[in-house]
Amino acid sequence: MSDPTPAPPKAGRRAWPPPSWYATRRRRRILACAGAGSTGMLWIGAIVCFYLAPSLTAMWITFALVGAFVVLYVVFFSALVGADRGMVGFLERSPDERQARERQKIQADAHRGTLWVLVAVFVLVMSSVGRDSNTVLIPTAAIAVFLVALILTHLIMPSLVAAWRMPDPLPDDED
Template identity: 60%
Template sequence: MGELTPGQLEARYRDWPPRSWYATRGRRRLLVGVGAAAAGLIWISAIVCYYLAPSATAMWTTFALGGAALVIYVVVYSALVGATRGVVGLAERHLDERQSRERRKIQAEAHRATTVTLVAFGVLLLSAMPSGEMVIRIPAAAIVMLMFGLLATHVIMPSLIAGWRMSDPPDDEDE
C-alpha cells in the first residue's frame, strides 16, 4: 500500500523539493552530507546520554536531537529519492534491470559500510575500557541510543550511498 508507482513518484517529486537541491553532483553530495549529519545527531545523543544520564537534561537533549535528526532526514530522503530517480524509493518490481542492479550494488556497499561502523564502534569501546577492568559501566539510555544510532545508520546508508554515487545527467546536445 505504501509503495509508489513510477508515475506517482514523478508526480510527487516534480515540484518539491526544488531541482536546484539535487540537480548537480555537488548539490547531491551536500545533501548526503546533511543526511549523514542528521544520523550523527543520533550518535551525539548517545554521547550525551553517556555523560548525563540519568537526568532530565539527557532526556530532553535526546528528544531534541532525535526530533531534529528525523525532520532533517525526511527532507533529505525525499530529495534523494527524486535525485536517484527511484532507485532507492521505488519497489523492486517498478525498477528496470539497470536500476535493480544498481540498487543491489548500493545495498552491498551499505552493508559493508555498516560492518565498518560496527568494527569502529567495537574498537572504540575496547579503547575506552579502563586498563585492568573487565566491565564497562555505560548507562542504559546510552546503550539504547547507540543501538538506535546503529540501526538508523544501517537504514539510511543506502540512500546516502546512492546520492553520493549518482552521476550528473548528460548535457543536452541541442544547447
C-alpha cells in the same frame, strides 16, 4: 520501462524539495553529507547517554538532538529520495538488469558503510573502558539510543550512497 523520475507537481504547486537541491552531482553530494550529519546527531545522543545517563542533562540533550534530527531527517531524506530517482525504493521485479545491478552495488556499499560504523562504535566503546576493569557498564538509555541510531543509519545509508555515487544525467540532444 518508464522513467523513474518523479512526476511534475500539479499546476500552482511547487515541488518539495526543489529539484535544484539535487540537480547536480556536487549538490547531491552536499545533500548526502547533510543527511549523514543529521544522522550523526543520533550517534552524538548515544555518546551523551553513555557518559551522562542516568541524568536529566542526558535526557534533555538527547531529546533536543533527536528533535533536531527528526526535522532535518524529514527535509534531507525527502530530498535524497528525489535525488536517487527511485533507485533505492524499487521493488525487486521493477528495475531492468542495469538498474538491478546498480541497486545491488548500492546496497552492498551501504552494508559495508554500516559495518564500518559498527567497527568505529566498537573501537570507541572499547577505548573508553578503563584498562583495569573487566566489566563495561553501559546505561540502558545509551543502549536504546544506540539501537535507534543503528537502525536509522542502516535505513538511510542506501540513499546516502546512491546520492553520493549518482552521476549527472546526460544532456538532452537538441538537433
